[in-house]
Amino acid sequence: MSAEVHAEGNNFLLPNGTFFVELIIFGIVLLVIWRFVLPPVQKAMRERHDMLQKQLDENREASEKFEAAKTKYAEELAEARAESNRIRDEARLEGQKILDEHRERAQAEISAVLRRGEEELAAQRERAMRELRESIPGLSTALAGRVVGEDVTAGDAHRATVDAFLAELGAEATGKEA
Template sequence: MSSVTSLLLPLATTAAEEEGGSNFLVPNATFLIELLAFGIILAILGKFVIPPINRAMTARQDAIRKQFNDLESAKSDAEKAEHEFKAQIADARHEAARIREEAREQGAAIVAEMREQAQAEASRIVEHAQAQIAAERQQAVATLRAEVGSLATTLAGRIVGESLEDDDRSNRVVDRFLADLETLETSQTAGQSGAQ
């Protein structure tokens, strides 16, 4: 631009000197040259400078619009992902609560089953112990009968002064003695329960 002005300026000064001065109201050659240079500069700017600037500005505006659109879509995607995450957390909490409840129910069922097994085992042990006690009692009664019978026979023989070696007789005496003993024991326990 300055090169065009520097080329045209000497021409304008020589034309002004030839005419004999410059008249402000009437355009002279300098004014016309400056007007011509301004038009050329405007044409050059309009043809070569302004279109690339406009293209760059349009491209920049398009890029900004695209970034805004991308930002909006990213924001909506983030909100969607957040909602999905919250839904998954809620589902996981419900699932954990369900699993805890199932575990609690299974634990209660196991405890009840173990309690039943323990009660059954305890009942079996008690029945076995009662059967064993009954058997031992029968054995003790049989042993006691034999020993008491022999002692009673010997003692009665000494008191009476004759031998009571007859087995049938001694067995009857022993049985009667033990029956009397059981009757006495039964009446004493009935008397104690009535007194309480």
């Protein structure tokens, strides 16, 4: 084959005219691509890049806003907890004050009831002592008369003995109360 190529006068080292035509066509295709295809592709890529950059910036801004909101939420939550603790402590103090007031009132009522009871007991004891002083002389003379079998009249000595007995009985009653 190489003998045939040499025989026709074609030198394989020297290019023929088809090479130059192909080279010119290749240049024209490159120029068309460079002039008409590449700018819209570059424009689309630039728009896509700008859109991605915008989304990235928006995401970064949203992330910063989220962190700020998260921090604000944590601060407000801490404030709310502190406020609830303060309110709970105030409620406890108020409840303790109310309990103390009710205890004081109850204690005062108990003291008043006890005092009235003691006064009533003292009045009843005084009435009982007065009734005893009035009835013992007659009963003792009647009993003494039955035991002896004679009529025993109550004299001053007898009345002094009864009064001494009642005084001793009253002293024992007040000694037991104290």
